Amino acid sequence: MACIMGTLSPNHSLLSSQTKHSAIYTVTVPSTRRVGAPIRAESVTSVTEKLGIKIQRNPPESKLTELGVRQWPKWGCPPSKFPWTYEAKETCYVLEGKVKVTPNGANESVEIGAGDLVVFPKGMSCTWNVSVAVDKHYKFE
Incomplete structure (x- = not known):
């Protein structure tokens, strides 16, 4: 139980x-x-938006299936820190890892990690600070 x-x-x-x-x-x-x-209750999920980044923590498997997440390409990265600009909207599902994303000009960061479905807006420039190696599925639109 x-x-x-x-x-x-x-x-x-x-x-x-x-x-x-x-x-x-x-x-x-x-x-x-x-x-x-990990406990994954289909009816328990939270959606937040912070600094233009949308995060759905522990989305239900039905949502991941509907989006076709498991068929998206994968990308991985060891612990590191680097700048990034989104030329297109990216939706990603983090399988492993922990990252602090700081949009340019912001004084605070957004933390994402394993189990998060994340949407980054087109045009966002930010710094990724990967503290635990990341493995994710991603899709650009």
């Missing part, structure tokens, strides 16, 4: 309309994962 925790908003159907605070619920779901495999 896997345990998934999440926060429900006050207007969630499980809460009365007079509730003014969020509640935390623990939901236990059966797990078919093998021992040691």
Whole structure:
């Protein structure tokens, strides 16, 4: 069994309309994962956008299949730091690794890693700081 925790908003159907605070619920779901495999709950995913970079952490396998991610080319890189400019929009799925991406002119970075589906906009110039070797599927549009 896997345990998934999440926060429900006050207007969630499980809460009365007079509730003014969020509640935390623990939901236990059966797990078919093998021992040691990462937990990937199909219904648990978060999508964020920071500094123009969109990240969906742990997208469901159905999303990866729909996009055809596993048929995209692969690219890998050892720990390193380098500048990069996106001549086209890139969507990538990080299989392994850890990277801090800092868009030019920004004072903060975006961290991406294994299990992230990431979209970089066309025209973005940035610096990649790879702290753990990266292996990813990618597609340019």
